[in-house]
Amino acid sequence: MNERKRSTIERPGRRKLLKRSAALGVAAAASQLGFPAIVHAQANNIKLGHITPRTGFLGQLGEYGFKAAAMAVEEANAAGGVLGRKLELIAEDSVNPQTAVTKAQKLAERDKVLALVGEINSASALAIAEQVGRYKIPFFNTGANSDALRGKNCNRFMFHVEGCNTMYTKTIGTWQIAENKIRGAKWYMLTADYAFGHDLFRVSSRFLTENGGTVINNDMVPTDTKDYSAYILKIRQAKPDFVYINLAGVDQTTFLKQYKEYNLPYPLAGGVMDTIPFWAAGIDSLSGYWQSLWYHELPVAAAQAFTKRFSDKYGFPPDNQAWGDYVGVRIMVQTISETKSTDPVKYIDYLEKGASFDILKARRGMFRDWDHQLLQEMYVVKVKDKARMKDKWDIFDLVRTVPGPNESLELIQPTKAENACAFA
Amino acid sequence: MFAIVIEQILNGLLVGSYYIVLSLGLSLIFSLGGVVNLAHGAFYAIGAYFAYEVQRRLGFAGAVVLAPVGVAMVGIGIERLFLSRLYREDPMLGLLFTFGLAMTVEQTLRLIWGTTGLPFPIPEALRGQLFLGDFIYSYYRLTLMAVSIVTIAGCWLLLNKTAFGMIVRAGTRDPEMVRAMGISLRPALTAVFALGVALAGLAGVMSAPLAGVQPAMGIEIVTAAFVVVVIGGLGSFWGVVYAGLLVGVVRGITVVFYPPAAEASMYVIMALILLFRPRGLMGEKFEKFE
Numbered sequence: 001m002n003e004r005k006r007s008t009i010e011r012p013g014r015r016k017l018l019k020r021s022a023a024l025g026v027a028a029a030a031s032q033l034g035f036p037a038i039v040h041a042q043a044n045n046i047k048l049g050h051i052t053p054r055t056g057f058l059g060q061l062g063e064y065g066f067k068a069a070a071m072a073v074e075e076a077n078a079a080g081g082v083l084g085r086k087l088e089l090i091a092e093d094s095v096n097p098q099t100a101v102t103k104a105q106k107l108a109e110r111d112k113v114l115a116l117v118g119e120i121n122s123a124s125a126l127a128i129a130e131q132v133g134r135y136k137i138p139f140f141n142t143g144a145n146s147d148a149l150r151g152k153n154c155n156r157f158m159f160h161v162e163g164c165n166t167m168y169t170k171t172i173g174t175w176q177i178a179e180n181k182i183r184g185a186k187w188y189m190l191t192a193d194y195a196f197g198h199d200l201f202r203v204s205s206r207f208l209t210e211n212g213g214t215v216i217n218n219d220m221v222p223t224d225t226k227d228y229s230a231y232i233l234k235i236r237q238a239k240p241d242f243v244y245i246n247l248a249g250v251d252q253t254t255f256l257k258q259y260k261e262y263n264l265p266y267p268l269a270g271g272v273m274d275t276i277p278f279w280a281a282g283i284d285s286l287s288g289y290w291q292s293l294w295y296h297e298l299p300v301a302a303a304q305a306f307t308k309r310f311s312d313k314y315g316f317p318p319d320n321q322a323w324g325d326y327v328g329v330r331i332m333v334q335t336i337s338e339t340k341s342t343d344p345v346k347y348i349d350y351l352e353k354g355a356s357f358d359i360l361k362a363r364r365g366m367f368r369d370w371d372h373q374l375l376q377e378m379y380v381v382k383v384k385d386k387a388r389m390k391d392k393w394d395i396f397d398l399v400r401t402v403p404g405p406n407e408s409l410e411l412i413q414p415t416k417a418e419n420a421c422a423f424a
Numbered sequence: 425m426f427a428i429v430i431e432q433i434l435n436g437l438l439v440g441s442y443y444i445v446l447s448l449g450l451s452l453i454f455s456l457g458g459v460v461n462l463a464h465g466a467f468y469a470i471g472a473y474f475a476y477e478v479q480r481r482l483g484f485a486g487a488v489v490l491a492p493v494g495v496a497m498v499g500i501g502i503e504r505l506f507l508s509r510l511y512r513e514d515p516m517l518g519l520l521f522t523f524g525l526a527m528t529v530e531q532t533l534r535l536i537w538g539t540t541g542l543p544f545p546i547p548e549a550l551r552g553q554l555f556l557g558d559f560i561y562s563y564y565r566l567t568l569m570a571v572s573i574v575t576i577a578g579c580w581l582l583l584n585k586t587a588f589g590m591i592v593r594a595g596t597r598d599p600e601m602v603r604a605m606g607i608s609l610r611p612a613l614t615a616v617f618a619l620g621v622a623l624a625g626l627a628g629v630m631s632a633p634l635a636g637v638q639p640a641m642g643i644e645i646v647t648a649a650f651v652v653v654v655i656g657g658l659g660s661f662w663g664v665v666y667a668g669l670l671v672g673v674v675r676g677i678t679v680v681f682y683p684p685a686a687e688a689s690m691y692v693i694m695a696l697i698l699l700f701r702p703r704g705l706m707g708e709k710f711e712k713f714e
Contacts, residue, residue, distance in 0.1 A: 059640060063539035193684050219679070222687040224644050226635050227439055229565065230679035230686070233431055236560060253541055254635045261546060261562045261634070263553060280541030280636050316538075392543070 045088035049107035052118035054093040068322035072329035100124035108135040117328040122146035129155040137344040142324035146199040151419035166414040171378040172291040183212035188240035193220040200246040200271040252277040260285040275319040294323040371421040375409040432676035440672025441572035446627040447652035449620030459518040465642030466529035471625025484547035495625030496618040541638035657707025
């Protein structure tokens with residue numbers, strides 16, 4: 001048969017094709033393909049699953065997390081493995097909640113991992129928690145912030161290395177209160193229009209209102225917005241005292257750059273801060289005071305050593321996401337060695353009963369028994385003077401540790417009343 | 425309130441001029457070659473990365489000129505090696521090829537420049553704001569609009585006042601007849617593809633200081649480009665121009681009244697246009713597209 005001829009006859013209308021392609025383009029953007037890491041499973045190895053978005057709008061953060069988790073496993077093996085066996089990391093890309101479910105099932109059922117570490121997207125973390133609840137293995141959430149994951153949707157098998165939205169809000173909030181920036185002030189908010197943003201808006205607007213501030217407007221902004229000029233014009237018309245962004249990832253970078261472009265006089269603050277989008281925005285676009293879960297210049301010996309090992313290996317310093325995945329794997333390694341067991345149910349018991357961990361901060365961290373949030377220090381940081389920067393990653397000065405050395409780690413935590421959790 | 429809406433309309437026109445540059449190339453490539461270029465966003469990203477390298481050495485002005493030229497070179501290579509074999513095949517093949525190309529390019533950018541975004545500040549000379557009455561404009565965006573207008577005018581002149589343009593327009597309407605007249609469309613196809621992706625590259629350069637440079641940047645914009653082309657109508661130069669402006673303005677007004685729908689507003693326009701004018705705003709009836 002004449003191939004060419006056949007294809008001409010069956011050629012669909014090109015106009016129709018273009019319309020279909022537009023739809024395909026949407027689909028392609030929404031569900032990029034995830035590629036599993038190629039690994040050879042060894043029957044005798046102790047297996048950990050790493051699951052996090054490596055592509056899509058959170059992919060930049062996920063890649064750092066993966067690199068750090070891989071490094072933690074390498075180091076554990078170099079130190080003799082766990083229980084005399086080799087540790088093996090099986091990594092999967094969870095682009096979106098649907099994929100996260102499939103990948104979590106695959107890791108638990110086919111690879112028989114003893115625990116999952118990772119995730120950034122709050123909706124995906126929730127989906128994974130439902131799966132680990134079924135398979136009865138622990139999941140260390142290293143990047144999803146939503147309070148609901150520790151409250152309404154909390155799960156006995158989910159442990160949170162990442163700070164929750166309330167912790168971020170209260171960390172910068174204690175400083176804002178001390179500097180008298182909240183009482184009587186008008187705040188304009190921009191919020192990412194998905195689960196994480198809504199949760200953060202609820203928490204941050206409650207905090208500002210309770211402390212005497214007014215939220216004069218909140219715009220729900222679609223994720224992946226490329227152009228903020230329309231919003232910035234609105235902010236300018238509203239003349240607030242402060243602008244507060246409940247945005248994350250690439251959206252943070254884009255907003256910071258464009259806000260600087262218009263040079264409005266209203267200072268910026270935000271509900272969360274991840275170093276990577278701030279690095280991407282560049283020092284010229286940054287100003288003011290922010291909160292940080294972990295920063296590579298912390299004056300703590302263990303943090304400095306980790307920064308050095310990571311930088312030597314990859315050529316750039318670790319960010320707070322890398323810290324989370326690294327610490328997540330370290331916690332798991334300690335848990336397996338201390339319990340001397342490969343029974344995941346024993347791990348839950350160990351983690352809940354006050355075991356403490358070196359988390360590369362001045363104080364050790366431990367999980368709160370009733371919601372499984374890692375109790376830990378956070379930091380208020382100030383954007384550095386450009387002239388004093390050592391390199392392009394050196395963007396912050398440490399202002400203070402929150403809670404301070406003599407304060408309870410509970411200070412920045414949501415209370416039971418604010419975020420009740422009942423494990424099923 | 426009135427002033428706010430006027431301000432948003434003016435700002436929307438500015439944003440729209442960028443949508444036009446982004447979409448014009450896509451429309452040209454599709455009109456002449458019949459290729460649905462799903463890799464349009466990939467060339468946009470390549471443009472931004474080239475600009476990142478060029479501006480460190482020759483400044484932003486150098487990047488605006490050289491990065492699109494670089495993208496055009498890459499485009500010519502890809503067109504000659506691969507796409508030129510697919511023009512006469514089932515259009516699905518061109519679509520699949522460019523889809524694969526888009527993913528390959530994204531991963532390649534990741535391998536070369538890393539997974540995280542690169543800082544790309546607004547050039548020193550273009551910082552600052554212009555105040556007109558109560559309205560505010562950033563110099564950078566005004567420059568961006570000027571570059572867009574020059575580009576759009578240049579494309580129009582090229583297509584309407586040159587022999588090359590005549591071949592392209594004739595080829596868009598009736599390629600068989602052009603061939604019958606003894607004119608080979610091959611060089612025109614290559615040139616149009618190079619021009620089309622160079623426009624995408626230029627859009628990438630212009631957006632870099634505003635939205636940063638990161639590997640996934642192309643995937644996120646390709647849909648918007650498609651929507652503008654569909655709204656404007658196939659084969660119509662002015663259709664793309666009107667559609668770009670329309671999308672920019674409607675988006676700006678949506679932000680004032682209901683921000684969550686801001687990015688969706690362009691799809692609503694597309695749906696309405698497809699319902700009432702299936703060929704798009706200015707689309708003509710071309711036999712080869714039906």
